[in-house]
Amino acid sequence: MTTLDELLSLHNRLTVMHVERWVARGLLRPTGGADAWSFEQIDVSRARLLAELADDIGFDDDTVETVIGLVDQVHTLRGQLDLLARAIAEQRPATREAIASTLRRLGRA
Numbered sequence: 001m002t003t004l005d006e007l008l009s010l011h012n013r014l015t016v017m018h019v020e021r022w023v024a025r026g027l028l029r030p031t032g033g034a035d036a037w038s039f040e041q042i043d044v045s046r047a048r049l050l051a052e053l054a055d056d057i058g059f060d061d062d063t064v065e066t067v068i069g070l071v072d073q074v075h076t077l078r079g080q081l082d083l084l085a086r087a088i089a090e091q092r093p094a095t096r097e098a099i100a101s102t103l104r105r106l107g108r109a
Contacts, residue, residue: 001031001038001039001040002038002039002040002041002043002044003036003037003038003039004016004019004030004037004039007019007039007043007044007047010044010047010048011047011048011051013051013055014047014051018047018050018051018054019037019047020034021061022047022050023037025061025065027046027050027064027065027068028043028046028047028050029043030043046068049068049071050064050068053067053068
C-alpha cells in the first residue's frame with residue numbers, strides 16, 4: 001500500500017488537488033479516510049496515466065474520465081478473452097477444431 005505522500009513523491013508533478021479531484025470522480029479508489037488514504041499499486045500506476053493525460057496531453061477532466069473508462073473496458077475484455085481462450089483450450093480436439101473452423105468462416109464474412 002502507498003500513502004498519499006508516497007504517491008505524490010513518486011509522481012513529482014502530482015498535487016493533492018489532482019488526487020482529490022480524481023478520487024472524487026472515482027478514478028482513484030484509495031482505502032481509508034481522506035486524512036490517511038492508502039493506494040493499491042493499480043492506483044499508483046493509474047495516477048501516472050491520469051497525470052499524463054491531464055498534464056502532458058492536456059485533456060480536460062471529462063475526457064480523462066472517458067479515456068480511463070475505455071482503458072478499463074479494454075482491460076476487462078482482455079481478461080474475458082483470456083478466460084475464453086483457456087476454456088476453449090480445455091475442450092476436446094474436435095471441439096477446438098470446430099470452433100477454429102467457425103472463427104475462420106466468420107472472419108471471411
